Amino acid sequence: MQPPILKESIEKLEIEDELKKFMTIHHMMTLEDLLKIKGFELLKMEGFSYRMLQSLLAFLHKYDCLHLFEEG
Structure with missing residues (x-):
């Protein structure tokens, strides 16, 4: 199951x-x-x-979602 944070509207997220x-x-x-x-x-x-990218990776790490990011 995907973490709920992934389905949150970007307006609600604390990202840059x-x-x-x-x-x-x-x-x-x-x-x-x-x-x-x-x-x-x-x-x-x-x-x-x-x-x-660095900001995104830090955010994903904070919510234990970094493993979902694919470099390529």
Whole structure:
């Protein structure tokens, strides 16, 4: 079973505004949506940066979800 935090609206999550904006632009409404994209693909997407990746990884680690992130 997936952790409930993955289905929370990004508006409710304590993630950086820059990451929320990126997700909104790309029609990702939950972390579950974002995690469908592999790390190397995220880094190729316009507007995504290494800083956002670090922020995302720290957030996932905080909620014991880091194992769900796929680098590539």
